[in-house]
Amino acid sequence: MKPFTIVEAVAAPMRADNIDTDQIIPARFLRTPRKQGYAGFLFHDERFDAEGNENPDFVLNRPAYRDAQIIVAGRNFACGSSREGAVYALADYGIRSVIASSFSDIFFNNALINGLLPVRLEHAQVEQILDLLEAQETGVVVKVDLVNLQVRAGDLAFGFRLDGLKRRCLLEGLDEISLTLTYASQIAAFEDRHYGRLPWLKRVGEAAPEA
Amino acid sequence: MASTLFDKIWQSHVIATTEEGDTLLYVDRHLLHEGSRTPIEKLDDLGLGIARPGQTFGTADHYVPTAGGLDSLAADQRRMVEIFDTNMDRFGIRAWRLGTGRQGIVHVVGPELGLTLPGTILVCGDSHTSTHGALGALAFGIGASEVAHVMATQAIWQRKPKAMRILLHNDLPKGVSAKDVILFIISRIGVSAAAGHVIEYAGNAFSAMSIEQRLTVCNMSIEAGARAGLVAPDETTFAYLKGRPFAPKGADFEAALAYWRELRTDEGALFDREAVLDASEVAPMVTWGTNPGMAVPVGQKIPSFAMAKSADEQKQWQQALDYMGLEAGAPLLGVPIDQVFIGSCTNGRIEDLREAAAVARKGRAKVPALVSPGSGTVRAQAEAEGLDRIFIEAGFEWRGSGCSMCVGMNGDLVGFQKRSVSTSNRNFVGRQGVGARTHLASPALAAASALEGRIADVRTYL
Numbered sequence: 001m002k003p004f005t006i007v008e009a010v011a012a013p014m015r016a017d018n019i020d021t022d023q024i025i026p027a028r029f030l031r032t033p034r035k036q037g038y039a040g041f042l043f044h045d046e047r048f049d050a051e052g053n054e055n056p057d058f059v060l061n062r063p064a065y066r067d068a069q070i071i072v073a074g075r076n077f078a079c080g081s082s083r084e085g086a087v088y089a090l091a092d093y094g095i096r097s098v099i100a101s102s103f104s105d106i107f108f109n110n111a112l113i114n115g116l117l118p119v120r121l122e123h124a125q126v127e128q129i130l131d132l133l134e135a136q137e138t139g140v141v142v143k144v145d146l147v148n149l150q151v152r153a154g155d156l157a158f159g160f161r162l163d164g165l166k167r168r169c170l171l172e173g174l175d176e177i178s179l180t181l182t183y184a185s186q187i188a189a190f191e192d193r194h195y196g197r198l199p200w201l202k203r204v205g206e207a208a209p210e211a
Numbered sequence: 212m213a214s215t216l217f218d219k220i221w222q223s224h225v226i227a228t229t230e231e232g233d234t235l236l237y238v239d240r241h242l243l244h245e246g247s248r249t250p251i252e253k254l255d256d257l258g259l260g261i262a263r264p265g266q267t268f269g270t271a272d273h274y275v276p277t278a279g280g281l282d283s284l285a286a287d288q289r290r291m292v293e294i295f296d297t298n299m300d301r302f303g304i305r306a307w308r309l310g311t312g313r314q315g316i317v318h319v320v321g322p323e324l325g326l327t328l329p330g331t332i333l334v335c336g337d338s339h340t341s342t343h344g345a346l347g348a349l350a351f352g353i354g355a356s357e358v359a360h361v362m363a364t365q366a367i368w369q370r371k372p373k374a375m376r377i378l379l380h381n382d383l384p385k386g387v388s389a390k391d392v393i394l395f396i397i398s399r400i401g402v403s404a405a406a407g408h409v410i411e412y413a414g415n416a417f418s419a420m421s422i423e424q425r426l427t428v429c430n431m432s433i434e435a436g437a438r439a440g441l442v443a444p445d446e447t448t449f450a451y452l453k454g455r456p457f458a459p460k461g462a463d464f465e466a467a468l469a470y471w472r473e474l475r476t477d478e479g480a481l482f483d484r485e486a487v488l489d490a491s492e493v494a495p496m497v498t499w500g501t502n503p504g505m506a507v508p509v510g511q512k513i514p515s516f517a518m519a520k521s522a523d524e525q526k527q528w529q530q531a532l533d534y535m536g537l538e539a540g541a542p543l544l545g546v547p548i549d550q551v552f553i554g555s556c557t558n559g560r561i562e563d564l565r566e567a568a569a570v571a572r573k574g575r576a577k578v579p580a581l582v583s584p585g586s587g588t589v590r591a592q593a594e595a596e597g598l599d600r601i602f603i604e605a606g607f608e609w610r611g612s613g614c615s616m617c618v619g620m621n622g623d624l625v626g627f628q629k630r631s632v633s634t635s636n637r638n639f640v641g642r643q644g645v646g647a648r649t650h651l652a653s654p655a656l657a658a659a660s661a662l663e664g665r666i667a668d669v670r671t672y673l
Contacts, residue, residue, distance in 0.1 A: 017527065018402055018502055022639040027620050031274070031287050034249050045641050074523075076403035076436060079502075080639060081618075082338040084249070084355035102406055105372070105438050106338060110354035164231035165368055176356075177257065180364045183227060183235060187366055190226040190237055198470060200463035201239065204328070 002115040003173030004146050007096045009069030010139035011153065012059050013130045019073055020080035021107065025089045027081075038085060039092040060093075064139040072129050072142070073100040077118075078107035087114045097144045099151060101126045112166040113176065117146060125158045132156065146171060213477035215374045216443050217409045220349040220474070224332050226366055233368050239331035241361050242317050243269035243304065245295040246336050250359035251302075261302045263365040268326055269299045269306035270586075272316045273620045277583050277610035281309065288621060307587075315586020315612040318342040318556035322426060323588050325455025329444035329471040334361055339556045339636065341432040344441030345425035346448055347474055349409070351439040372438040373483035375408035376476075379416035381490045386670045388566065389424035390558055390634065390653035392416070393431040394496035394506045400486050402504040406436035408484060411476060416490035417442055422451040423562040430557045431636050434503040443475045495669050497543055498638045498651040500531035505638075507543065509656065509668050515540040534640055535648050536628065543666050548650070549629040551580035551661040552643075553607075555617040558634035558654050559585025561592050567634075567654035568598040570662070570672045576606035577664030580657075581623065583615040607661065619644050632660040 029041040047058050054061045060068060071090070077100035078086055087110045090098070096116065101123040103111075111118045121129075132154050133140050143152040146167065151158045162170075169176055195202040214222070226235040247269065254260065261267055274291040276283045281292060292309060299306035307314040313324065318339050321327045329347035334340060336358040343350035353367065361367055377396060410432050417425065425442045432440025442448075449468060452458045459467045494508035505528075507513065513532070516539050519525035532539060537546070553559075553567050564584060582602050584590035590612055593599055599609045616623040617635035625631045625647035634657050638649040650666060659667040 017523065020502070020637075020639045022637070022642050026641050026645070027618050030246070030620070031291050034252060045645055050645075076406065079402065079436060080338065080433075080637060082336060082352040082354050083246075087354070102403060104436065105407060106352055106354055110356060113354070113356040164229060164370075165233040175257075176368060177259070177360050177363050180235065180360065180366060180368070183364075183366070186227050186235070187237070187364065194223075194237060198467075200459045200467045201328070201331070203463060204325075204457055204459055 001113070001169070001173045001175055004096065004115055004117050004170045006143065006145045006147060007069060008141055008143045009096065010065060010067050011070035011072050011099070011129070011133055011142040012065040012068035013133040014059060014071055014073040015130050015134070017074040018076045018079055021078050021083050021086040022080055024078060024086040025083065030083055030085045034088060037092050038088040039094070041085070042089040042093040064137065068139065069094055069096045070142050070144060071095055071098045072126060072133060073098060074126065075101040075123065077103045079104040082106040084110045084114070087111050087116055091116050099126065099129065099144070112170055115170065115173070117144060117170065119144060119151060119160050121151065121158050121160055128156055129153050213480040215476045215480045215482065216347070216411055216441065216474055217349065217374050218480070220330055220332065221371060223330070232370060234371060235366050236332060236369055238334050238361050238365050238367055239266065240326055240333040241267045242321055242326070242333065242335040243267060244272050244317050244337065245274050245291045246355065247298060247358060248291065248294050249355045250336070250362060251298050253356070253359040254362055257363070259363045261304065261362045264303050266365065267304050267362070269295065269304050270314055270317050270320045271295050271307070271309050272613045273618065275309045275314070275611070275613040276621055277613055277615045277623055284621065312587045312591070315589065316556045316559060316614055318430065319559055319585030319589060322346060322422070323455070323586060325452055325458030328452070328458065328467070329448060330474045334367065338433045339430050341437065341440045342426050342430040342556055344429040344432065344439050345422055346452070347441060347444030347471070349439055349441065352433065373408045375405055375410045375437070375484040375486070376482040377410055377412050378485065378487045379412070379414040379490045380487065381416065382419070383416055383490045383493055386673045387493050387495060388653040388655060389420060389427035391493055391496045393428045394498065394503065394651065395493045396488065397431065397435050397504045398496070398506040399488060400435055402434060402502050403436040405432065408437055410435070410437045410440040412440060412442050418445065421562060422447060423560045426560065427557055431503065434636060444471050495653060495656050497656065497666060499535065499537060499543055500528065501534055501638055501640050503636065503638060503651060505531060506651070509544055509666065512540055512542050513537060544668060546666045547630070548578055548632050548660055548665055550578050550625060550631045551576070551657050552616040552631055552633040552635060553580065553654050553657050554583030554585060554615050555635040556585065556614070557636040559583060559589065561589050563634065563654040564589065564593050564598050565596070567658040568601040570655050570658035570669065571605040571607060572601045573672055574605065574662035576661040578661060580607040580661035581610055581616060582607050583610045584612050586612050616643055618642065625649065632657045632666060
């Protein structure tokens, strides 16, 4: 995983609540092998018309936001389907961080595991950033700092929270699986207790008939 | 200290907790579908295998055709199903493939085979995993990377969600289904109201529900933003589980029963949030917009802009109505439709098909209507009851089992700017196809709408 420490880049404003993962990546693209890249699928049906030409009004197609690496959105960003393709599309396109008032729980985890930083701010703070971005003809550079847990945009500076395992893995570019494998003895000890208490739970599946 | 049911299940699965509050939870059951392709590629890259294949089960659902065989799919769709089969073989995972009797939608198959048990933790790489909470399990959807993590370790790192209770008092009116209940709840509390929370559904309206009705309610917990939704197991749950192929048998069942009877929220346990609603207010619901919270009783009009709580909400409504080709303040009843879909992990079970068939037998479909039983087991039961004949005679198409037109990944799509009444769970922009206009509703209301070729009030058919 690509580590995340500090990103300073143009931020694209998407002033909307409930931007769902079906919009971020329509389902028909999810059968594409991961290694082929997902950049072209990001917001596909809004970004392109039926002939595949860019929709000039879509925010990421506007000249000011061509180099955006940050998206600023409203409440409940990436709700709906758990499809991790939404994160792949954002990351492959070059988005490093999404700032929003809230995120769906599944997307929040998916993003962190893939080096995309979801930053939760108060809705009023998000609106101040959106106001700032929309007031300029050109792209505004926003700084997202995971080391100091701070977002800076113009004169605005807001702290955000992210701690524990996910932050550590993101800062260091670590994969959780390798960390969890070091817990093998705790997992085995847990299973001894769990199935000692609920022996029938272990037998379910083992003794059950094949379909 | 008094604990919630959610607390108890969580606490009984903690392997380790860090000082900062990250918890490593044990996973009892892991369910897979064709989306397991990417996680398995990740395992291969890491040189890892599946830690507990005996606790892992698979069924093909997202890409399987509902008419014709694999050859009816495009090459890259077919490839998803083939890779799934190969992977299940390679890792020795019990799986139900296309063409085998029990194949179907993972959230229909899990409960009906008794894989989903009270007090367990069950995960699956699909947001509608919340469905399984109907049996008193803590069940939640995860992403592909987390699927790979569970495969490799049988455990998952989580932050403990908060607890929310939704109390639904009083009795439901006649002619109201579980789908109406959950659409009513989401329309009242909103699509992100339960974010970061596990919902416990309680109150006599839920106690009186069958397991299949509870599955429908819990299924759409995610549409209110919830991490999971559950109902405390009771006699209805135990009776449902007894004799299911993978449920405990004999003395094991008795031992399990003793444990399951303890699984309830203690008197006085505190919830972080609570919503109290009146079941007698629930009516047959239909959505008018582009998220499941944009729903009204079918006899009511689409809200007028004056009813919006903010300028932002007004803008959202305008965008939704533009997409849907509808106008604020207009009636929904009688809006002409192009097709009907009956199926999905929300409403593809036998009770759903019985309710739809009871309406379908009273007329003939005026628009194409596709019925996809949620699994081979449901399909066989429906055929034994003659429901397939009722649908076919009424001009509905009787298809195979899969996610089908809920998400369109197998090519079962709604056309551009075509309008569907669908028993599925999401009316998002483009969900059923590019430009598709989806109205979510119950199976009976969908069947009634098929007979009339327009959005219909199911109550005239009861």
